[in-house]
């Protein structure tokens with residue numbers, strides 16, 4: 001497991017290669033090196049590294065990427081860091097995930 005890997009096979013990330021125009025922006029903006037460019041198309045090389053931040057989908061002008069992103073877990077991690085408590089997004093109470 002790499003340092004950026006999350007749970008296996010749970011990310012909602014999806015790439016439609018037919019729609020990809022090869023601009024490379026998804027590979028630039030992804031903070032976890034999920035994409036690589038191969039033969040002028042984006043390719044998912046580290047799917048389990050995806051933290052569903054949504055940056056790739058927001059930056060793809062061709063609608064080739066879909067991912068169900070949310071701020072719940074990120075907000076939980078940030079507030080836990082600030083407060084010095086366990087990171088929690090409250091999903092155990094029926095929240096974001």
Ligand code: SF4
Nearest residue numbers: 020021023024026060
């Ligand atoms: S941002 Fe979209 S069009 Fe550009 S390389 Fe990535 S998937 Fe392809």
Ligand code: SF4
Nearest residue numbers: 030050051053054056
């Ligand atoms: S959602 Fe975020 S972490 Fe996942 S592939 Fe897109 S940019 Fe990378």
